[in-house]
Structure formats: C-alpha cells, structure tokens
Amino acid sequence: MNTKTLGNLVINGIGSSNGGSFEKVELNGKGTVNGDTECVKFYCNGTGTIHGNVKTGKAKISGAAKINGAVKAEELIINGSASIAEAISSKVMEVSGKSSIGGSVKCDEMTVNGKVSIEGDCETEIFRAEGAFSVAGLLNAETIDIKLFGDSRAKEIGGRNIKVVQHKESLFKLIKSIFPLKLEAEVIEGDEIELEGTVASIVRGKNVKIGKNCEIGLVEYSGEYDCQPGTLVKESRKI
DSSP states (O other): OOOGOOOOEEEEEEEEEEEEEEEEEEEEEEEEEEEEEEEEEESSSEEEEHHHHEEEEEEESSSSSEEEOEEEEEEESSEEEEEEOOOOOEEEEEESEEEESOOOOOEEEEEEEEEEEEEEOOOOOOEEEEEEEEEEEEEEEEEEEEESSSOEEEEEEEEEEEEEOOOGGGGGGGHHHHHHOOEEEEEEEEEEEEEEEEEEEEEEEEEEEOTOEEEEEEEEEESSSEETTTTTEEEEOOO
C-alpha cells in the first residue's frame, strides 16, 4: 500500500462512507463504513460500524466498534467495546475493555485485562490474562499466565508452560472467600503446569502442581507431581 497517495477517512458527527484504502480511518462520532477497509491506522473513539473486513497496521478501539467481518492487524488494542464477527489475525492484541469475537484468534502475543469471548480457537505464542475470558475451542500458547480476576473458561488448554493463580490483593479477599474465582476446562495439557482455582476433567503434563481451590478429575504426569492438601483430585497416575 502506497501511503503517499492515500487520504484519510474521518467521521466526527453522524456519517457514512464507502470502504477502500486510506492512510488513517478515524471514527469520532457515529460512523458507518460500507465495505472492506484497508488503512495504516484505524481509530474508533465514538460508535463505529464496519460492514466488511478491516486490514490495518495499528487499530485502537476506545469507543464502541462493530465489525461485520474479519480483522487483520499488526497491533490491535481494545480499550472500549468491540464486536468482531469473524476471525482476528494480529501480532499483538490487548483487551482492556470488552470484546466478543465470532471466529478464531491468531496472534504472537495476547493480553487480556478486561473481558473477551472467543467463539473459535485462540492460538498465540504468549497468552496473559488478568481479566475474564471464554474460549469455545482450544486455547493454545507456548506460555500461558493467568491471574483470575473473573470466572474464565476454555474447552481445552494446551501449552508448554501453564500457570493459573487466584488474585491475592486484599480488595478481592472477601469476595473470593464467598465466591472463589474459577477457571474451567475439559482438558489441560502442557509440560510445566501449575494450577489454582481450576476445575478440569483431565490435567496432563510433565511436571504438575495442583494448588488451592482446584477440582480435577484425573491428573496424568511423567515427571514430578505435587498436590496441595485440601484440594480435590479424584485420580492421579504417572505415565
């Protein structure tokens, strides 16, 4: 894309435009874009609807965006609310607001500080979460680091290093004692696994450590296994 010949698409009030190729797309009011949109930078600070796919270098959503298509970006930052109908492909993805994704997510690094719902799989090199998430399919990453701030779930979780801990700050202690936060999964499989507050049918790994507030059906391990007293593991076996 030759950015020297491209103009900008800026909507400050109520307006609509056809899609196309731009250097910058900025939706500050209530804007609708009809068609696929390609740009270097994409900003949604107001209420924006895109009827098509979005391909961009950097996307930042601070308002409310509805994208009726797929998103491909180098960097995707969601501080507001985003509804994306199809798949996301991005090198870096950060969710500090609320996002629902109708397809799968593929990126190098994903950080969740807000709330995200993914209807497909989530594949990334690094997955960090200090919010709440739901993955209908497989959550797969080399490194998975989860601090539970809200109930979270994935059908299956796979990775090299998987760590799940319950939040320890005093603000959450009373709430946690009454309603402990949980991560739910059918299967969790990795090399190094350390879990707290996790409900799973099967946990399978090399070295497995089961901490407090877990409910596990079966643990299979090939190396070291440690289970904190008082947590529930119905069966464990070395393989």
